[in-house]
Amino acid sequence: MSELRELYQQVILDHNRKPRNFGKLDGANRTAEGYNPLCGDQVRVYLDIEAGVIRDIRFEGSGCAISKAAASMMTASLKGKTIGEADQLFGRFHDMLTAAGNGGAAAELGKLAVFSGVCEFPSRIKCATLPWHTVRAALAGKDEPVSTE
Amino acid sequence: MITARDARAAAAPAAALWDVERIRKDFPALHQRVHGKPLVYLDNAATSQKPQAVIDALVAYYSLENSNVHRGVHLLSEKATQAYEEARVRVQRFLNAAEAREIVFVRGATEGINLVAASYGRTWIGAGDEVIISTIEHHSNIVPWQLLCEERGALLRVIPVDDAGELLLDEYARLLGARTKLVAVSHISNALGTVNPVKRMIEMAHRQGVPVLVDGAQAAPHLRVDVRELDCDFYVFSGHKALGPTGIGVLYGRAEWLERMPPYQGGGDMIASVTFEKTTYNALPYKFEAGTPHIAGVIGLGVALDYLSGLGLDRVAAHERELLTYGTATLQAAPGVRIIGTARDKASVLSFIVDGVHAHDVGTILDHAGIAVRAGHHCAMPVMRRFGVPATVRASLAFYNTREELDALGAGLREVREIFG
Numbered sequence: 394m395s396e397l398r399e400l401y402q403q404v405i406l407d408h409n410r411k412p413r414n415f416g417k418l419d420g421a422n423r424t425a426e427g428y429n430p431l432c433g434d435q436v437r438v439y440l441d442i443e444a445g446v447i448r449d450i451r452f453e454g455s456g457c458a459i460s461k462a463a464a465s466m467m468t469a470s471l472k473g474k475t476i477g478e479a480d481q482l483f484g485r486f487h488d489m490l491t492a493a494g495n496g497g498a499a500a501e502l503g504k505l506a507v508f509s510g511v512c513e514f515p516s517r518i519k520c521a522t523l524p525w526h527t528v529r530a531a532l533a534g535k536d537e538p539v540s541t542e
Numbered sequence: 543m544i545t546a547r548d549a550r551a552a553a554a555p556a557a558a559l560w561d562v563e564r565i566r567k568d569f570p571a572l573h574q575r576v577h578g579k580p581l582v583y584l585d586n587a588a589t590s591q592k593p594q595a596v597i598d599a600l601v602a603y604y605s606l607e608n609s610n611v612h613r614g615v616h617l618l619s620e621k622a623t624q625a626y627e628e629a630r631v632r633v634q635r636f637l638n639a640a641e642a643r644e645i646v647f648v649r650g651a652t653e654g655i656n657l658v659a660a661s662y663g664r665t666w667i668g669a670g671d672e673v674i675i676s677t678i679e680h681h682s683n684i685v686p687w688q689l690l691c692e693e694r695g696a697l698l699r700v701i702p703v704d705d706a707g708e709l710l711l712d713e714y715a716r717l718l719g720a721r722t723k724l725v726a727v728s729h730i731s732n733a734l735g736t737v738n739p740v741k742r743m744i745e746m747a748h749r750q751g752v753p754v755l756v757d758g759a760q761a762a763p764h765l766r767v768d769v770r771e772l773d774c775d776f777y778v779f780s781g782h783k784a785l786g787p788t789g790i791g792v793l794y795g796r797a798e799w800l801e802r803m804p805p806y807q808g809g810g811d812m813i814a815s816v817t818f819e820k821t822t823y824n825a826l827p828y829k830f831e832a833g834t835p836h837i838a839g840v841i842g843l844g845v846a847l848d849y850l851s852g853l854g855l856d857r858v859a860a861h862e863r864e865l866l867t868y869g870t871a872t873l874q875a876a877p878g879v880r881i882i883g884t885a886r887d888k889a890s891v892l893s894f895i896v897d898g899v900h901a902h903d904v905g906t907i908l909d910h911a912g913i914a915v916r917a918g919h920h921c922a923m924p925v926m927r928r929f930g931v932p933a934t935v936r937a938s939l940a941f942y943n944t945r946e947e948l949d950a951l952g953a954g955l956r957e958v959r960e961i962f963g
């Protein structure tokens with residue numbers, strides 16, 4: 394039970410119920426779609442980039458609580474960041490979920506640290522990283538949907 | 543020594559004999575803990591657990607008889623060949639096929655379907671012809687036909703279902719026409735549990751001279767299959783869903799069809815003689831069994847089917863029907879749960895969604911309570927689309943499951959509500 398509570402923290406459940414920055418972004422100049430065929434999670438991200446800065450970011454799609462909360466919190470934390478900073482954040486986020494016992498990474502992630510419980514659930518890591526991979530694809534200007542497989 | 547008491551017990555009605563605790567003892571994998579909880583295995587539609595007898599048969603084969611079949615002059619090879627061919631006869635009896643040569647060993651249901659698509663399909667299906675499948679097929683009974691239709695310029699026609707998950711037979715009757723060259727339909731749907739009226743569907747097809755392939759992957763372990771009574775032309779199933787090893791399955795084909803069909807793969811064992819000018823093929827069923835087969839798998843499958851027959855498929859079905867009724871009531875009592883697939887004739891499968899909670903999250907929480915279910919599209923994405931859901935949770939039953947395990951599922955679902963509010 395305690396591991397489960399670690400995974401489904403209130404913040405995550407809250408973002409799942411009331412995702413922030415949800416819906417299409419009119420005037421986006423980058424977009425990409427991500428898909429996790431294992432569980433059917435599907436997400437589309439929209440970005441408005443100017444001079445290397447993420448001025449606005451929104452998402453839409455459907456999926457499990459982890460992927461929805463991850464997308465919601467990702468958009469909140471990426472707004473206003475430079476592309477370089479976004480890349481760095483993704484790197485840390487990814488490390489927290491995959492590198493065992495890396496408390497250091499979690500400390501620098503701020504609110505995103507609530508996802509640290511996901512690393513105890515290997516089958517759910519892709520749910521948390523899907524929106525991030527999708528943003529990366531959008532930044533790289535890829536039109537092909539990205540897949541977690 | 544058999545006592546009179548044993549003899550009486552054997553004559554007692556089936557229900558009185560059903561001792562699930564004793565049966566469970568035969569399945570070592572059921573007696574373990576996951577996440578500190580006793581395992582509740584409700585993912586039988588994905589694969590069944592294996593009885594000790596099957597595991598022992600594999601060990602005995604590799605420890606004692608291991609050698610290649612149909613080619614050795616030495617004793618071990620003779621023994622292996624004998625065991626291999628005896629297993630074929632066991633499968634023949636299990637399906638009540640007319641002849642052992644109508645039983646072709648393949649890797650599983652998927653390969654069986656691909657074999658028919660490649661061999662029958664490329665020979666008899668051409669431009670403008672039609673293949674009929676249903677909305678509730680597993681991807682393995684969709685994609686091989688799509689590939690074939692694409693290659694041949696043929697058309698795939700799909701029987702629709704109603705909201706309960708039952709095939710619309712009137713629509714099926716309309717689809718059957720002069721261009722129809724094959725019907726391929728599941729006996730039991732893995733995503734919904736619908737038992738399709740295949741006997742009637744075969745009759746309807748045969749009236750138009752159309753052969754029928756039945757995908758029995760979900761049926762073979764749950765109800766008595768009689769290919770002659772069904773009068774089907776092809777029947778496929780996978781060993782691993784029917785207590786047997788992975789990597790082995792069966793294609794039953796009516797001899798008249800198999801005789802006329804070209805080989806699927808070329809290689810050793812499937813030939814009578816080879817020269818660079820001309821190769822003559824081996825007799826049935828070897829024409830379709832190129833290369834060294836999965837000998838251990840075949841032997842294990844034979845033992846698995848004997849185990850099932852020993853229990854009696856009718857009794858297995860009766861026990862599972864009772865469990866399904868109980869499980870249905872359990873789900874109906876759980877908060878915010880909606881069952882997907884409510885056909886009148888259903889077997890083994892409870893597919894459902896939980897209001898406001900994604901199937902994947904339900905699956906994770908249940909897993910932590912020791913309950914193994916599947917969450918996702920169950921390799922049946924068109925079914926998900928038809929019912930307007932991205933995914934479902936699927937609890938699939940076997941004869942070794944108990945009411946207590948379904949109670950645990952009910953408790954797990956209450957925990958889902960607690961966490962998600």
Ligand SMILES: Cc1ncc(COP(=O)(O)O)c(C=O)c1O
Pocket residue numbers: 587588649650651652653680682683728730731732757759760780921
């Ligand atoms: C109805 C149905 N058909 C075919 C298959 C494919 O079986 P296999 O993967 O063993 O070939 C399955 C397996 O899930 C199934 O449920």
